[in-house]
Amino acid sequence: MTQRLAALPATAAALLLLALGLVAAGTPSIADAAGSALIGLVAVGQLVWHLRRLRLARLLLAPALGWLALCLLSYLLPEHWIAHATWNRLAAALAPGSHVNDWRPPLLVVATLTLLALGPLTRTRANLGAPLLLASAALGLAGQLLEHAHAHTLLPQATDGIRTTALACLLIGQLIDTLGGWRATRGSVRRALWPSLLLALLAMAFWHHQRALSDHQLRTEVEAQGQRLADRLSDEIGAHLAAMQRFAASWEWHAVPPPDAQWQRQAALYHRDFGYFLNIAFIDADSRIRRVHPLTALNRGVIGTRLYEAQPAGRQALGHALAGEGIGSTEIIGLLQGQPGIVHYLPVRRPDDGDVMGVVGMVVGLQSLADTLFRRVDPRAVALTLRDGERLLAHQGPTERQGPWRHATTLTIGAKALTLTSRPTLDALLARRSRLPAISLTAGLTLAYLLYLALFARHRMVLQHRQVRRSNRELRREVRSRTRLQQEVEWLAEHDELTRLPNRRRFLQVLAEQAATRPLSVLLCDVDHFKLVNDRLGHLMGDRYLAELGRQGQAVIGEAGGVFARFGGEEFVACLPGRDADAAAAVAERFRARLAGAGLTHEDGTPITLSVGIASLTEGPLVEDELLQAADDALYRAKSRGRDRVEIAPPRALPCAGA
Ligand SMILES: Nc1nc2c(ncn2[C@@H]2O[C@H](COP(=O)(O)OP(=O)(O)OP(=O)(O)O)[C@@H](O)[C@H]2O)c(=O)[nH]1
Numbered sequence: 001m002t003q004r005l006a007a008l009p010a011t012a013a014a015l016l017l018l019a020l021g022l023v024a025a026g027t028p029s030i031a032d033a034a035g036s037a038l039i040g041l042v043a044v045g046q047l048v049w050h051l052r053r054l055r056l057a058r059l060l061l062a063p064a065l066g067w068l069a070l071c072l073l074s075y076l077l078p079e080h081w082i083a084h085a086t087w088n089r090l091a092a093a094l095a096p097g098s099h100v101n102d103w104r105p106p107l108l109v110v111a112t113l114t115l116l117a118l119g120p121l122t123r124t125r126a127n128l129g130a131p132l133l134l135a136s137a138a139l140g141l142a143g144q145l146l147e148h149a150h151a152h153t154l155l156p157q158a159t160d161g162i163r164t165t166a167l168a169c170l171l172i173g174q175l176i177d178t179l180g181g182w183r184a185t186r187g188s189v190r191r192a193l194w195p196s197l198l199l200a201l202l203a204m205a206f207w208h209h210q211r212a213l214s215d216h217q218l219r220t221e222v223e224a225q226g227q228r229l230a231d232r233l234s235d236e237i238g239a240h241l242a243a244m245q246r247f248a249a250s251w252e253w254h255a256v257p258p259p260d261a262q263w264q265r266q267a268a269l270y271h272r273d274f275g276y277f278l279n280i281a282f283i284d285a286d287s288r289i290r291r292v293h294p295l296t297a298l299n300r301g302v303i304g305t306r307l308y309e310a311q312p313a314g315r316q317a318l319g320h321a322l323a324g325e326g327i328g329s330t331e332i333i334g335l336l337q338g339q340p341g342i343v344h345y346l347p348v349r350r351p352d353d354g355d356v357m358g359v360v361g362m363v364v365g366l367q368s369l370a371d372t373l374f375r376r377v378d379p380r381a382v383a384l385t386l387r388d389g390e391r392l393l394a395h396q397g398p399t400e401r402q403g404p405w406r407h408a409t410t411l412t413i414g415a416k417a418l419t420l421t422s423r424p425t426l427d428a429l430l431a432r433r434s435r436l437p438a439i440s441l442t443a444g445l446t447l448a449y450l451l452y453l454a455l456f457a458r459h460r461m462v463l464q465h466r467q468v469r470r471s472n473r474e475l476r477r478e479v480r481s482r483t484r485l486q487q488e489v490e491w492l493a494e495h496d497e498l499t500r501l502p503n504r505r506r507f508l509q510v511l512a513e514q515a516a517t518r519p520l521s522v523l524l525c526d527v528d529h530f531k532l533v534n535d536r537l538g539h540l541m542g543d544r545y546l547a548e549l550g551r552q553g554q555a556v557i558g559e560a561g562g563v564f565a566r567f568g569g570e571e572f573v574a575c576l577p578g579r580d581a582d583a584a585a586a587v588a589e590r591f592r593a594r595l596a597g598a599g600l601t602h603e604d605g606t607p608i609t610l611s612v613g614i615a616s617l618t619e620g621p622l623v624e625d626e627l628l629q630a631a632d633d634a635l636y637r638a639k640s641r642g643r644d645r646v647e648i649a650p651p652r653a654l655p656c657a658g659a
Pocket residue numbers: 498526527528529530531532534538539540541542543546568569570639643
């Protein structure tokens with residue numbers, strides 16, 4: 001309860017931060033709003049979870065997880081399965097003009113949020129992997145903080161400070177709330193967490209390395225592609241210079257000015273092949289324009305114009321060519337066609353004396369040249385610019401959502417060095433970007449999660465097995481002690497504890513077992529004046545006497561093949577199967593004699609004596625009570641006749657068969 005309350009402020013702080021961030025941004029971009037909404041959804045889900053409205057929390061977190069799953073898929077699925085453009089179309093359907101990157105946070109943020117959203121769904125249960133999810137989320141967050149040092153990557157993985165802090169608040173809230181729940185299984189959590197966390201860390205390090213490698217490769221490709229493009233354009237420029245020279249050389253055998261029809265025909269061919277030759281003119285030695293192609297209304301007006309006066313910017317280049325010093329090229333000048341361009345002047349010499357009889361003027365429109373050169377490049381994938389220093393001469397492709405890398409190279413047109421810059425668009429780069437790092441990260445984190453589950457379950461099983469073994473051992477010990485007790489109880493039920501002889505009950509069983517044995521004698525023995533022993537020597541000594549008496553009797557009766565038992569008090573009984581009365585009397589006498597020598601004496605030194613009554617059965621059925629009664633009667637007689645003697649019950653006193 002206390003933990004739950006302590007977790008609430010952290011989660012509430014996350015929501016507050018997000019709200020403040022949105023308010024401070026004024027009109028936030030779709031990316032900002034979507035990122036905050038996603039974190040906010042998880043935060044509200046977690047807040048409700050802290051309040052233990054688990055069902056509602058699940059309802060709130062499910063859409064967030066669905067959104068995150070889509071983001072993850074957009075990072076993982078190969079381009080030929082779902083193209084980057086398709087994801088962009090999906091994004092545009094959600095909000096016109098938006099792109100997939102507006103709706104999906106960086107991969108590391110997606111991973112952290114997914115792990116945080118899964119936390120409440122596992123409900124703090126260590127056996128469902130909650131500790132690893134939280135620890136991996138912490139790793140993801142740490143990765144985002146470190147990511148600020150790697151801003152040169154294609155897509156930085158860190159989100160802004162407010163959202164990163166909000167994520168940290170969510171993490172702290174969850175940690176406070178869940179820590180207590182793992183106390184019961186902390187041993188297993190510790191065992192499972194470290195190896196799997198190490199695997200998660202390795203997955204992140206591997207992802208980072210792979211991403212840097214793949215970005216480096218992509219960047220190298222961009223540079224190579226830019227260089228290939230520059231080479232192609234240089235070739236094209238080389239081709240048009242050669243064509244210009246061929247064209248100028250073809251007029252050396254003609255009159256001045258060349259015949260107009262022929263001029264128009266020849267120039268038209270070049271104009272068709274090199275569309276950026278906006279005008280092709282023949283200028284005589286007096287710098288007057290004599291022929292021009294195409295014959296547009298504008299061009300008709302310039303025929304006869306003296307270029308020295310009409311075009312001061314080109315005077316030097318024209319003079320250079322007319323003086324026979326080679327091709328003269330102007331600086332970049334504004335053309336009548338409304339675009340920047342260069343005019344090349346190529347001298348036409350008389351074949352006999354080599355004098356310059358005129359020049360061919362080629363007006364190259366730089367925008368048209370760029371259009372021709374750029375035509376082979378997809379304007380959606382690469383933005384191209386042609387610059388003269390800072391001055392933009394031509395541009396093709398988008399100006400927004402450009403990738404972070406550009407390739408610049410120098411193109412020389414005549415004497416002019418221009419800069420050609422190619423910059424692939426972000427979407428083109430993302431479409432070409434390898435999915436392998438994202439797959440590595442996702443697979444690594446999943447493996448770490450599975451490893452955690454396996455190690456945790458294994459450790460729990462080991463503990464349970466240990467517990468079962470301990471219980472088994474205790475159970476076996478209990479069974480042994482109960483068996484011992486049972487045996488003792490059983491023994492006590494049939495024996496006398498003091499003398500360790502069979503008791504009355506056992507004796508009666510033994511007697512019953514001998515029911516068919518004839519002759520069968522029973523001896524009832526009673527210690528004489530035993531009360532005196534107790535009174536004078538004490539009960540303890542009386543007990544010792546009884547125990548010794550038992551041993552002596554057991555020895556004598558056992559020797560005779562009988563059973564000796566304690567009948568009660570100081571009374572003993574013996575059963576002698578196969579012995580008649582006389583044989584039993586002889587055994588009784590042996591017992592008395594042995595007792596006399598056993599050293600058991602009264603206080604005055606007189607030996608302890610014994611009175612014995614014997615009853616024998618030679619025929620007929622055994623009736624135990626009657627046989628014992630007869631022996632008791634005989635004992636009584638022995639007592640009354642002075643004790644320390646053996647008396648035999650008269651045979652007639654015994655029951656007869658059928659009597
Ligand atoms: N120490 C001890 N005394 C016992 C035990 N069982 C019975 N006695 C005693 O045995 C004595 C029996 O006394 P009595 O029955 O009066 O007989 P007696 O003194 O032996 O005299 P007679 O049998 O008539 O010769 C009593 O004092 C009992 O207390 C026992 O287990 N231990």
